[in-house]
Amino acid sequence: MIACKINGLSVEAQDGATVLDAARAAGVRIPTLCFLEHQLPTGACRVCLVEVQGAKALMPACATPVAAGMVVTTNSPRVRRTRRQIVELLLSEHDGNCPTCARNGDCELQRLAEDLGISRVTFEGTKTRAHSDTSTPALVRDNGKCIKCRRCVTVCNTVQNVGALFPQGRGFATTIGPAFERDLADVVCVQCGQCAAVCPVGAIQETNHMDGVWAALEDPTRHVVVQTAPAIRAALGEAFGYPAGTRVTGKMVTALRQLGFDAVFDTDVTADLTIMEEGHELLKRLHSALVDKDPKVALPMFTSCSPGWIKFAEYYAPDFLPNLSTCKSPQQMFGALAKTWYAQRIGKSAKEVTVVSVMPCTAKKFEAQRPEMTASGVADVDYVLTTRELAKMIKAHGIEFRDLPDGKMDDPLGMSTGAADIFANTGGVMEAALRTAYELVTGRELPVKNLHLTPLAGLTGIKEAALKIEQALPAWSFLEGVTVKVAVAHGLGNARQLLDRIRRGEASYHFVEVMTCPGGCIGGGGQPRFTDDAVRLKRIQAIYAEDEGKTLRKSHENPAVQQLYREFLGAPLGHKSHELLHTHYKPSL
């Protein structure tokens, strides 16, 4: 511990703490803009400047380590004056248009200007050159609004290891973006939207699908159904002032009904279906490897629910493409079934049904437009709203979200199990898969407390578990005594590390779950801002509570899934499943 003084308070700071860490721990608020937790400070924005006794210049709190006996002032007139000047300079070049900006009311720069009491900008200067990049299906970049804090650069390079964004040029002319100021479509971008999630201003956002959804809802000839991903219910409330981790499933359903959707369904149902298909696919691969001794069988098998990960693999890990499960994501399985099985049931053609998804994700917008995703003959999913976009639509419709009564999803595609809920967080898909696979093979419930595989939970980047199969049912006797080894990675930087370990032969697994975003879908690029680890953990807690609150907690128990197999699909991996629920991916570049 290091003793120092902050604003006259005696503070004991942790060894290695920065002034910012120490101040936060002591309850002293220092504004920040470029700061990102767990990342090396860039010190780019200078908003966190503080006065350190004995130092000539003001020091950036995020990048200044605490020293013994240090005397820090965070709110002197000099500090206040300087911070205001810095923010005024940022505002002078920021091509903001606040009232019409998508970030109006949800902008860190705006909030900072308000907190610092800036009522006018005293500097007149050149505005940052505006360039709008709409080259990708999921993301829109507007350079005129960029304040060059470089948070997006850090997440794109250090966290996700994708490297689409980097500062280009130098000085005032610096822009943040792809090589030589080109568009995102010209470089490798997996459209995970983590850049949009950390952008403090309106420089990076999701592509607007709200207008398309409003138009579909207004069109009386269209039957418009909505599916909501499991991660939405644990985060949507934040957009209406609820603390992180508040579950708003019932209010969300009522709000969707009031918006005018003809049916409110749950992506959970196809998450359960994914488990059935993917679980059987894994068992088939294991059979090929262990019994048929087929040298060509690709193990470990990787999950394929996360479209950013799929695109990452297509670009950076083409050698692992045969290892990807052929299962489409729950979003796309839902679209394919809504426009075939469900459409037939209500006497409509695929063309008359509009499928809207609500996703925590920007990459889902890209996924819905992939040419492979037209099993029904038309695009299986028409529009993908992020959690943030749904919140905006609810507000625009004049709905008092907090006053809404709880509603229930419609049958049959609104039935869910706890196993599907936990698809929302890292480790969840694996746990759900093992709950079903273990029971299928042994006839007994997964032998862990409360059905939770604790080694796979939490925010550690790469997690592992092993499960020994004993007393297998006769049909699965080839698995008797086999120790099934699994791994979980979240955040593409961690995924890349895990792939490298597997390539080098340092680790071997049967089944690997990869989620693109840190924390999994609950930390997705389309979730309410701002998502840090504290928020991630609260959302994860909410998801586990949702799971534990359900009577049905295993995918194979979902009555809608059972009905689907009985009436339409036949058996897992059957002909119909292959047609509608599976796909293949090709290397890019």
Next chain:
Amino acid sequence: MADSLTCECACKGADGAAPSEAELMKRLDEVLDEHRAQPGGLIPVLQIAQAIFGYLPESAMRKIAEAFHKSFSEVAGVVSFYSFFSTVPRGRHLVRVCLGTACYVRGGREVLDALKKRLGIDVGQTTADRRFSLAVGRCFGACGMGPVIMVDDTVHQRVKSARVGELLEEHS
């Protein structure tokens, strides 16, 4: 590093003819084999590549990015940060004018204007006969001799704007 900056190879192949693009790429491959993934090796390799090609073609930058396990955007960020790098073909001679503070106050700007007028090109451009390219720099580390310009690797000191024509004539 100074050795690699001088043009050893871009002009002529072993038989005196201009080397083909494929031959130049082969040279880059050899350089990359030597420096691959070396920490801190990116900028030196970019300099060598520029000496090989006379500029930095996109194909070369992509190859370098791959060898250093960096993204193309990151390599582009480094290349666009330093004015010594060029992504467009340059003339046989590169004229660089220092506009650092010392040179600027001693007439650097006038020298630049005179060069622009004389060559009929703007900064970043190359004359139609591919003889000269014009660039600016911020301080060559010769502040006591300002205003300074560099033609290729030669530093010219106390340049007078009226006499830039004579200076250019020395370079064919």
